[in-house]
Amino acid sequence: MKADPRGVLTGVHFIDGDHACCEGALAAGARFAAGYPITPSTEVVERFAARVPTVGGTFIQMEDELAASITLQGAVWGGAKAFTVTSGPGFSLMMEHIGYAAMTETPCVFVDVQRGGPSTGLPTLPAQADMMQARWGSHGDYEIIALCPNSPQECFDLTIKAFNLAEEFRVPVMFMMDEVVGHMTEKVVIPPADEIEVTPRRHTHKAVEDYLPYQTNGDMVPEMAHAGEGYRFHVTGLTHDERGYPNMTPQTQDKLVRRLQNKVRAATDRIAMFEEEQLEGADVVVVSYGITSRVAQRAIDVARERGMRVGKLRLITAWPFPENKIRELAAEVKAFVVPELNLGQMVREVERAADGRAKTYPVSHAGGGVHNPEEILRVIVEASRCR
């Protein structure tokens, strides 16, 4: 379906990534946000708080991130599209409710504007060091989807995509920004509402007596009902059967947890979004995401000027990791170079998918700034000489 025009600020804007993310959420139909202030993410909800009463919706500032991350889920079961926004320390507090959203299949979006860690770390400076936390931070086995924008325009476009994926798969979607992308101001074009595709909720059409909240058909994603509609359903974070009733047996656990994983894993190639450039005939492929992809571009350009055959693969979807793409490339290229603002996170996934068929070179950075393109170039040169 098309976006509700009330939430779409059609036009050409000069705004930062945080504000663009907020406009993306409104365009996607989000009418509820719960938040707790934390640098460098607060501007998203500040804008939402100003905008949403003129659109028809609610913002509530909660007492902490534990509250914010579950309040939004209450709103989802009340019928809203909802999200929260945070940064590292707050993201750590939200982990429990990412697990709850995964287990109860509550469609929602968690925006993490990454800053340097661990702990309080670097409140105002960038990092990309929450990438593994986004994937594995809550306990137990589950799958999430994570997207990485590299510009304010993508903060708008991909926030809509994040909400759409959340609804399609009924999973929490992690929107993994970073401080630079969040605070970078650029041109953002917001199209007319009738050009924006919005995925509706998988609301059940079944009669009350036929509805089982966690029954699934071929695509492994159950249909949802909202409180107050007469279905009188039960939702629990306990292991549950198709009725939504607690059923704590190894058999029910196996069936449920495998489905929670497989509904996303089976769609990995369909969910995978990446930007690729000159992969054909490349010796070295630079794999990057977020702000680092823009720094890496300079290194790639210089390397090409020097005659090296360097391809570019920018991950837009970080999770589920597009391992088939890396596997295919690993058979063709000599090496991958993976710059990221952490001491080695997504590079492990590249290495795992390459499985020894191509070498993998990390270009680590502890955060607090971005790479100097020279550092990346140096590793590209080294990688291109490998045998």
Next chain:
Amino acid sequence: MPVKDVGLVDQGVVNPVEPFLRSDRMPHIWCPGCGIGTTVNCFARALIESKIDLQSLALVSGIGCTGRVAGYVKLDSFHTTHGRAIPFATGLKLANPKLNVVVYSGDGDLSAIGGNHLIHAARRNIDLKVICVNNLIYAMTGGQTAPTTPGHATTSTNPYGTFEPAFNLPHLVEAAGAVYVARWTTFHVRQLARSIGEAFQKKGFSFIEVISPCPTLYQRRNKMGDGLDTMKYYKEQSKTRHGAPTSEVGLTLKGEIIVGKFVDRDRPDYQTMMRAQYVEALGERFVEAPEMVCS
């Protein structure tokens, strides 16, 4: 006199609270002598008497023995994470203000791990009805000290007796802003049902504490007898004092239990205040939140 089979089952006569329960989930997990089932019965009777529309009623629980209530009531019911029933319920209520939202959870869940949410929801005066079953202990996990455990009580984590001062929950929530505060024990089934009914008439944050036995852990370890002995204790030691200053209703190990309706006052609830503020500040630019339901 022997009980005569009058054929009620054959005549299709059912327990009046049956329509409120998920009978297909029985038997429940609660121990013999536990008071939680009694509170659920009172809750169901209050719903019958108040003629609350069950379709517009949602119930939210946290984790623990009382947290399991959500799984046994035939309502839109949510068994959330430990301590977070109130913020979940807040989101539910704000997204769909037509819902009557009840939070039904235990003392540890609501006042320890969820204590911050409890006071802030009372401060905001979110329109929620909170039923707090207080068994003075962490029961699900085996009888550890809770913030409500009275001094000198023996628990598995204070085997030589507790010494931390306990929370006086009515005092806490009154100070934080609740508009309705009452306390009963599971002996006071009619009074409890009436209080629940009254809370449904209030717009704002209502809090009903129900002192409830845990014969398996609290009573046994403190040599207070079984469930029946506890009923006798509640009967003999409870004093009804409506309007009692909540600062004076703290509990002791084997002393008096002050029960009654302590607070019944009015102040605008969160959504009323929110709307008024937006109307004042935004005038015609304010857009009423439509039904948020996204088809």
